[in-house]
Amino acid sequence: MSDISPKINSERLKRLFDSINKFGLNVETGGYNRIGFSDADLSVRKWFTEQMKGDGLAVHSDAAGNLFGRLGDADKPCVMAGSHLDTVPEGGAFDGALGVAVALECARSIKDAGIEPTVPLVVVATSEEEGRFGGMLGSQTISGQLPAGWVEAATDAEGVKLTEAMTVQGYAPEALEEAAWNKDSIRAFLELHIEQGPVLESENLSVGIVEGISGVLVLGVNLKGEANHSGTTPMHLRADAFTGLATIGAAIPGVIDRLGGEQSRITIGKVDIKPNFPHTIPGEADFTIIIRDTSADIMANLRKAIETVVETVAERNHLSFTIKERSYLPPQELNENIREAFVAEAKKRTLSYTVMPSGAGHDAQTMQAFCPSGLIFVPSRNGISHAPQEWTEWADIENGAQLMLDMIVRLITKKD
């Protein structure tokens, strides 16, 4: 019962959060660099393991680098709470790290209050959530959702293979598959995360309770034309891969207008032009197109439309093309009972909240395909994320952390 729920220790939470962010900080830019399987990522994991051990949790890690700290019975199905410790390059302090810190603070508060969980609590710090290799390796490993052949084929934007990045750091990619948890071993997965968008701040709300998460489809497109002298080749005789790329980019708003909804997003975020020299017509363009929406049908329609655009533009510009699916995470509606329980707990604390979709992908979406899952948001100043300017007011963090604690206590003190 949350009526007897303890209060979070705000200062202890802040110390923990700040300590996590001593890892991977670039002092020149203020950006955080704990990229999946980097040295900083491994260091923070080692440190966090010791923290959880110090709290008396039963700690173990798996082949993907996920860390688990268990409070309560070793054999019983658990409630799992947490988020990820990795960051994007030059990311912010709050993305992922906050949710991990809050989960461990909840475990500490529960211990301090002398609550004996009838359902064990497992604090989790997932690995490689930010998709350096295209998926969400950590939560996909826990939930046994690694597509066949994907691990062997996955590479990052620089062409580094996932298997290589893992092996270099002492992990065994071949052990990923057997690291999956048993189907009924997790009763619920809970995550607190920053919103990474402007809605909560603009509506002056404390908490967002997420109902559904956008899917993410990553396409890799290659356009091939002909590199040639930029002075001697007449405009109508060119096969200019950059012109193709630019035309495809310019067509995106039209595709969204025609077939998209409020949650539709299409982004060209990574581009590689060859030979990338000022006086040469680009002969080749390699780029990613990322399609997101909360509806699988809309995503499929957007994909079809984008593929048609690529084909038409390539033909018109005398280019050959390939389109490859690099990864696909389907959109996911989160568990209704957990959502309603979050709403009930928010009301008890008289927090201002809204029920909202998430445009960004999160571990909770992967986990929902495996066990009932819930996700709550705290506000992001100016909606900024994946940048050093990322910021959440501490008062908002306290509210979100307290709501998470109330929810965890509700679930781990269940009698059935």
Ligand SMILES: [Zn+2]
């Ligand atoms: Zn995140």
